Amino acid sequence: MNMKKTILITKAVSDGNRVRVLMALMHQKELCACHIIELLRISAPTVSRHMGLLQTAGLVTSRKDSRWVYYRLADETREPAMLPLINWLADSLATDPVILQDRIALEHIADCDTEQKNCKHYKNNQTH
């Protein structure tokens, strides 16, 4: 890795909202944009920009399925070049109140398989 790429990554993880998304994706595997909007409670365009930055840094990938865009941690994050940083983040924030609260919130926001009654998409009879 070179300086430019390294700084791209450190910049990506130097914003609280972006770090919250990364932490969420460590426990949730996959989240769609509207889940992230609901979690962070910021506007859709801002979420879109944050996710764009995370993708540019190689931390996140996305796939589009009909109307929805789903995000997950990039495979790259499990490689030796990236994993130590990800693990450091996870450890550093393991007991952070905001992150713990997010984990609770995510159960209601995104856990469609097990708690479908709280899933917005499910309510609209979608099966994502």
Add this chain to the structure above:
Amino acid sequence: MNMKKTILITKAVSDGNRVRVLMALMHQKELCACHIIELLRISAPTVSRHMGLLQTAGLVTSRKDSRWVYYRLADETREPAMLPLINWLADSLATDPVILQDRIALEHIADCDTEQKNCKHYKNNQTH
């Protein structure tokens, strides 16, 4: 560690000049401000502010000896809470051209013990 402290650290390492200083301190143990000014070729006040940020983040400590201020990596950086990040940075930039060039430059700038002829302080008959 909590979110605030974590972001303080990631912000500290999301600037190229600050990362260059950290990498230099991994190989040099101790550098005085004027060495850093010479290495980065930016103004003294800017260096002072960068070093202030690194100290606030807990990455660097300083000591003052007569007219000079010496910086080194904080002990904290060897602790489990910080070390993975430091190691990741070191690995990521191990082959970066700027960092490699800095290492060469430092031999002339800061290696007072072994190449005193190139040491500005030495020239003035100081013994730092």
Add this chain to the structure above:
DNA sequence: TTTACAGTTAGCCAATTAACTAAGTATAAT
């Protein structure tokens, strides 16, 4: 084939950041 929905792009604004110069503080040399 409209209409509604999910996200992105464009454009704006306020706050932050990294750089500078000039002035101030502290310490050592003359």
Add this chain to the structure above:
DNA sequence: ATTATACTTAGTTAATTGGCTAACTGTAAA
């Protein structure tokens, strides 16, 4: 005591960043 040196603080500026609303694109539902 004065001057020079090493660094910090104060204050300015330009660029970047994170947020918003409004308008656009793509897809599915009515």
